[in-house]
Amino acid sequence: MGDLRNKVIDFVKLQRTDFDFEEGNSTETHLAYANRENGDGVEEEFSEIDWEAGVVLAKTLKGEFGTDITVSLEPVDEWVILDINLVVSK
Secondary structure, three states, rough: HHHHHHHHHHHHHHHOOOOOOOHHHHHOOOOHHHHHHOEOOOHHHHHHHHHHHHHHHHHHHHHHHHHEEEEEEEEEEEEEEEEEOOOOOO
């Protein structure tokens, strides 16, 4: 599982987005990323620009890793949260 985890982390880095790896919110099988580059912290509203960047990143990840991961995107106040779960096969 560690190999897939490292591959996903490295792949996201190569995409050069504004999404930051949230190590404190991640586990061995769950990777959390967050972006508020264009969000409005005063009004606590996320940005459509950040949301679209998340949509593109999610599609790119699914294209690269297919069924080995699940990806979800969620707005939380001024943040756009991207969660990646590594699929554990039995």
